[in-house]
Amino acid sequence: MAGETLTVAVLGAGNIGGTLGKKWSTAGHQVRFGVNDPSGKNAQSIRAELGNRAVIGTTRDALQDNPDVVLVSLPGGAIEQTAQEYAAQLNGRIIIDAANRMGEDSMHNLAHFQQHAPQAQLYRAFNSLGWENYAEPDFDGIRADLFYCGPDGEARTKVEQLISDVGLRPVYLGGNEQMGLLDSIASLWFTLAIGQKKGRHLAFKVLGL
Numbered sequence: 001m002a003g004e005t006l007t008v009a010v011l012g013a014g015n016i017g018g019t020l021g022k023k024w025s026t027a028g029h030q031v032r033f034g035v036n037d038p039s040g041k042n043a044q045s046i047r048a049e050l051g052n053r054a055v056i057g058t059t060r061d062a063l064q065d066n067p068d069v070v071l072v073s074l075p076g077g078a079i080e081q082t083a084q085e086y087a088a089q090l091n092g093r094i095i096i097d098a099a100n101r102m103g104e105d106s107m108h109n110l111a112h113f114q115q116h117a118p119q120a121q122l123y124r125a126f127n128s129l130g131w132e133n134y135a136e137p138d139f140d141g142i143r144a145d146l147f148y149c150g151p152d153g154e155a156r157t158k159v160e161q162l163i164s165d166v167g168l169r170p171v172y173l174g175g176n177e178q179m180g181l182l183d184s185i186a187s188l189w190f191t192l193a194i195g196q197k198k199g200r201h202l203a204f205k206v207l208g209l
Ligand SMILES: NC(=O)c1ccc[n+]([C@@H]2O[C@H](COP(=O)([O-])OP(=O)(O)OC[C@H]3O[C@@H](n4cnc5c(N)ncnc54)[C@H](OP(=O)(O)O)[C@@H]3O)[C@@H](O)[C@H]2O)c1
Pocket: 011, 012, 013, 014, 015, 016, 017, 034, 035, 036, 037, 038, 040, 041, 042, 043, 059, 073, 074, 075, 076, 078, 098, 099, 100, 101, 102, 126, 127, 128, 129, 130, 131, 132
């Protein structure tokens, strides 16, 4: 880990939250996972891997003490209620939204966070590739790129650090007016990986950066 040690609340510890949270914990960050069932199978598998570094509880537990960054890796259908119920804890935080509202007009959750946590600094990242690429971001020595968007302030450094600590190269697309573009990149990934049956270990690289 090149930068500072961050406290990270990871909401949802399945494919996405489990993969990213374990990487961040291994990189030295203080990660607290929040799940539906803290004694369920996702929690057990993280405990088995991280041992006493695993801190796993409810959403409320994970959000206590104002974490530096909150990763939202919950099912798309759980976002609205979570944003409403934990509005006070989420407001003012740096939030990375990785959740996709599959089958809806927009996959991102900007409207819900703007409504319930208007002071949060909201980023969109980790939504556009299958989780296998976060587990294995290296393609024969080439580091996959990860597109992201959000406010161009100091918080960006923390978001970029977390992307880099997973092993990906961050590629900034601009402010939250680019959320639709991040949805389109997720659609491109689905088209190739699933529609064209190219397989889920598939990512993107921008040349010339
Ligand atoms: N899978 C991918 O490759 C991928 C890629 C990009 C983006 N995404 C998006 O990332 C999000 C997570 O996907 P996933 O595949 O990681 O899902 P998943 O494996 O089903 O994990 C979901 C996690 O959320 C927790 N959870 C569900 N409802 C909750 C609630 N109401 N309150 C608190 N915790 C709750 C579950 O808790 P328990 O552990 O107790 O069950 C579990 O830990 C989705 O929005 C998905 O669209 C997924």
